[in-house]
Amino acid sequence: EAEVAQSPRYKITEKSQAVAFWCDPISGHATLYWYRQILGQGPELLVQFQDESVVDDSQLPKDRFSAERLKGVDSTLKIQPAELGDSAMYLCASSTRQGLGEQYFGPGTRLTVT
Amino acid sequence: QQQVKQSPQSLIVQKGGISIINCAYENTAFDYFPWYQQFPGKGPALLIAIRPDVSEKKEGRFTISFNKSAKQFSLHIMDSQPGDSATYFCAASGDKIIFGKGTRLHILP
Numbered sequence: 154e155a156e157v158a159q160s161p162r163y164k165i166t167e168k169s170q171a172v173a174f175w176c177d178p179i180s181g182h183a184t185l186y187w188y189r190q191i192l193g194q195g196p197e198l199l200v201q202f203q204d205e206s207v208v209d210d211s212q213l214p215k216d217r218f219s220a221e222r223l224k225g226v227d228s229t230l231k232i233q234p235a236e237l238g239d240s241a242m243y244l245c246a247s248s249t250r251q252g253l254g255e256q257y258f259g260p261g262t263r264l265t266v267t
Numbered sequence: 268q269q270q271v272k273q274s275p276q277s278l279i280v281q282k283g284g285i286s287i288i289n290c291a292y293e294n295t296a297f298d299y300f301p302w303y304q305q306f307p308g309k310g311p312a313l314l315i316a317i318r319p320d321v322s323e324k325k326e327g328r329f330t331i332s333f334n335k336s337a338k339q340f341s342l343h344i345m346d347s348q349p350g351d352s353a354t355y356f357c358a359a360s361g362d363k364i365i366f367g368k369g370t371r372l373h374i375l376p
Binding site for chain 2: 194260
């Protein structure tokens with residue numbers, strides 16, 4: 154069964170350092186999402202790509218966060234510099250172009266900023 | 268108008284009982300209402316979903332009830348099992364998807 158891949162699974166970094174997360178969506182899924190999930194809460198959308206284009210980054214803290222999906226396949230989310238409040242689970246999901254509500258999530262990256 | 272309100276925050280049910288989780292939305296432009304199940308350390312997984320043109324959808328022990336006029340929908344888990352213990356998120360999607368804050372369900376053995 155096809156799955157969304159994410160790496161690393163866990164990351165510990167010191168504040169002010171840079172950190173990057175990678176996501177490989179299900180093959181053929183045109184839409185890719187990055188979410189942040191704080192413990193005990195629902196996923197919060199950070200950025201949505203349709204192919205290689207950003208269609209929604211209204212909740213992305215652009216002063217420190219950046220995301221790219223250069224060839225419309227895999228994607229990287231970067232934080233520079235990391236802050237203590239960035240500690241969370243970062244989830245990647247993908248869907249077909251028409252299936253916005255049917256998202257397939259990866260296992261996530263647990264980020265701890267010390 | 269973009270919020271999805273989910274309740275209860277946590278729920279404890281005896282094995283074999285019925286678990287009920289409720290959600291309410293405000294934006295009538297939403298046209299797809301999925302439920303996701305999340306186990307600790309895992310990403311959410313799509314469990315069951317409904318469109319507003321039907322009032323109920325059943326898949327095995329899981330049923331969604333949908334009330335379009337009240338803008339409410341609920342998840343019923345029949346014959347709840349310890350393996351159902353997880354966090355459940357409702358969501359509403361249109362041109363974007365909004366998640367509820369989640370319900371932590373614990374089924375007592």
